[in-house]
Amino acid sequence: MSWFAALRDTARTGLTLDRALTDPKRAARGAVAVALVLFPTLALGGARLATSAAMGAFIAGTATFQRSFRPRPTLAVAAGIGLGTSTFLGYLAAGVTGAFPVLLAVWAFGAGLAWAIGPTAGVVAANTLAVMLVVVQLPVSAATAFGHGLVCALGGAVQAAVITLWPIGSWTAQREALADTYAELADYARRLRQDPTAHVDPEPFMTARHAAALTPWQDRRRPPELRGLRGIAERVRPTLAAIADPKVGAPEEGPERDRARAVLAAAAEAMDALARAVRTGDPLQLSPSLRPGVPPPLRPALTLAAPADGPELQGASRRAARRLAGLLRKAADALERGDEDTISTPVVGAGGALLKPPLSRMLPVALRAVRRQLQPHSAVFQHAVRLAGVVVLAYLLARLVGFEHGYWAPMTAAMVMRPDFAQTYSRGVARLAGTMVGVAVSTLVVQLAHPGEWVLAALAVLCIGGAYLTLRTGYALMTVCISSYVVFLLGLQEGNPLVTAFERVGLTFLGGSVALLAYALFPTWQxxxxxxxxxxxxxxxxxxxxxxxxxxxxxxxxxxxxxxxxxxxxxxxxxxxxxxxxxxxxxxxxxxxxxxxxxxxxxxxxxxxxxxxxxxxxxxxxxxxxxxxxxxxxxxxxxxxxxxxxxxxxxxxxxxxxxxxxxxxxxxxxxxxxxxxxxxxxxxxxxxxxxxxxxxxxxxxxxxxxxxxxxxxxxxxxxxxxx
CATH class of the missing domain: 1.20.58 (Methane Monooxygenase Hydroxylase; Chain G, domain 1)
Structure with missing residues (x-):
């Protein structure tokens, strides 16, 4: 692919918007948690302290929307601690000449290495870097620095408290992961009817396994319909392949092949019903021909009763089909009764679930994962070096140009950079477009309406809700909301909004251009x-x-x-x-x-x-x-x-x-x-x-x-x- 075609495709991807929205209730809950931190801090501590509090609550809330199967309150608290630490250290370094760029480089390098732990850790670490750049503006005393760090961490604690007291869809991610597995099996069975050597998509199975790893707290509260079905799905997968394969299963042509197709079609219908029941939490609704209580003559496909117009399956294919029928009936029984005896996992805890250690015990595991990436040829290591260099370079260039709000350039670079080309360039284009629109709209509102502090705070909370709501819509639209939120939040402090708007747009172009150019010169080609x-x-x-x-x-x-x-x-x-x-x-x-x-x-x-x-x-x-x-x-x-x-x-x-x-x-x-x-x-x-x-x-x-x-x-x- 040429450079022109690659840039065109990534730009199109970055500007593409989906119709999907985050659950409005979850978005409203996250915005309410920010409001519970922002308004009291604004009343008691002033605009600068309120800025730190709101940024901490917003980023901690963003962490809870990442694709992770850990309890959301835990993610919020962990993000809050990271935000508080970065803010405290940033304020301390700002008071020492030449120390802040060094801290910025070290923190950016660590944020890049966090991708070794996983995408959620990488995104949250990059957000802590962005918060450090936004809230750390002037050197302060150690006590004041501690106060700013504390209110940032408080934002995460409030998010965790609100999530605990206002639970919404607590098991939605786990349900979706398990349901996607059965939906993929149903599609796989249909593909096998036409292509006996088709491959199954491994991604739903891997995601379901991650979702099945629970903390003891989660295991005690897990809905009964989520118990045991993943193990059955793992055993269904090879039986489907064994029935369809012409070498060890049904013959390639003839009546037995037609019989195998009927078995696969019935299995697909049954697994579709299982997927619907798991996804919605409603009772299992099987068609009459598949219900376990129906006499065998009415459900020949899954009981292997001899059809009236053809032979039975023979040999290995018959053995596999019998095993498939038993597994599907077992899955239906498990879903209806919440039967824990059907759990089939390699390593289980006392509650019958895959073990997921708490975050406090994950530190050694995370350190080992990071240590394995400390090699020059590692893609994660190269990303960390590239991120550190780009962030510091953007910061120094912004300072050299003399812009008052120079942090916008390195913040843009930090939010754009990803370990691979496609994400970096698509996010870069989306960030530039979203920032221009968001800054223009919010600045126009400030210039025409001249809102006071409390109205600005309310507008910031409204934009936060919009950012949470559009997390799944597209990065460009979410950036519009985030840019407006930052403009309203920083509008609480002194400054000319129009001049500030021009600076932010220019610095966004500077930071985005440095990030994209750095990746082109120092790429990590897959x-x-x-x-x-x-x-x-x-x-x-x-x-x-x-x-x-x-x-x-x-x-x-x-x-x-x-x-x-x-x-x-x-x-x-x-x-x-x-x-x-x-x-x-x-x-x-x-x-x-x-x-x-x-x-x-x-x-x-x-x-x-x-x-x-x-x-x-x-x-x-x-x-x-x-x-x-x-x-x-x-x-x-x-x-x-x-x-x-x-x-x-x-x-x-x-x-x-x-x-x-x-x-x-x-x-x-x-x-x-x-x-x-x-x-x-x-x-x-x-x-x-x-x-x-x-x-x-x-x-x-x-x-x-x-x-x-x-x-x-x-x-x-x-x-x-x-x-």
């Missing part, structure tokens, strides 16, 4: 990291396939935690690759794929091959044997060879060495020999078929990374022998 993401996914997919295969030879051994952990690693690695590819598609120019001598087209073919490898592992998981099943000889040896070979191949990807899987071919040949002399069974046939599919996926990967399409004579001979 395209150059695609090879690393692919290698991580290959190694994770190999571990997942190996963990599942090993169960077939030792069905009685404990296996749940190892298989689940490997699945989660593979899912996360695939999701990171897909996100990186999506961001890379928005980047300008042509950058290296991160793999020496490998083009983007080859990389896409390699990604498809690794996806095939992961999909075969899903099929194997769908048929995991029970603890008393007959062992499949040779499965563990083949699994270990597969894990080792994929790990070595992942390392070879990044070190310019050829990727080959000769050892896996030899192990698969030995497995075939051992299975040939063993009695026939469903599990052994599944392992035999799956091992061939795994080998084919690895062959496709070799071809993709060797230039694709032209196999050597030795490879063609091996393929001929295999056929």
């Amino acid at each position: 395209t150059a990291r695609l090879g690393e993401r692919l290698a991580e996914w290959l190694a994770a997919a190999g571990r997942y396939a190996g963990a599942v295969l090993a169960v077939y030879e030792n069905p009685g051994a404990p296996r749940g935690r190892e298989v689940r952990s490997a699945l989660l690693d593979s899912r996360e690695a695939r999701s990171e690759l897909l996100q990186a590819m999506q961001r890379a598609d928005a980047e300008p120019g042509r950058h290296a794929s991160g793999l020496p001598g490998v083009s983007r087209r080859q990389l896409d073919r390699a990604r498809a091959a690794v996806g095939h490898l992961g999909r075969v592992a899903v099929l194997l998981e769908a048929h995991l044997p029970t603890a008393d099943a007959e062992p499949v000889p040779g499965a563990a040896e083949f699994a270990e060879e597969l894990r080792l070979a994929t790990a070595l191949a992942a390392a070879a990807l990044l070190t310019e060495r050829p990727v080959e899987f000769d050892s896996v071919r030899e192990a698969q040949a030995r497995l075939e020999e051992r299975l040939a002399g063993a009695p026939a069974s469903v599990q052994r046939e599944v392992v035999r078929t799956s091992s061939r599919l795994l080998l084919q996926a690895l062959k496709d990967l070799e071809r993709a990374l060797r230039g694709g399409g032209s196999a050597t004579a030795e490879q063609r001979a091996q393929e001929s022998t295999a056929r």
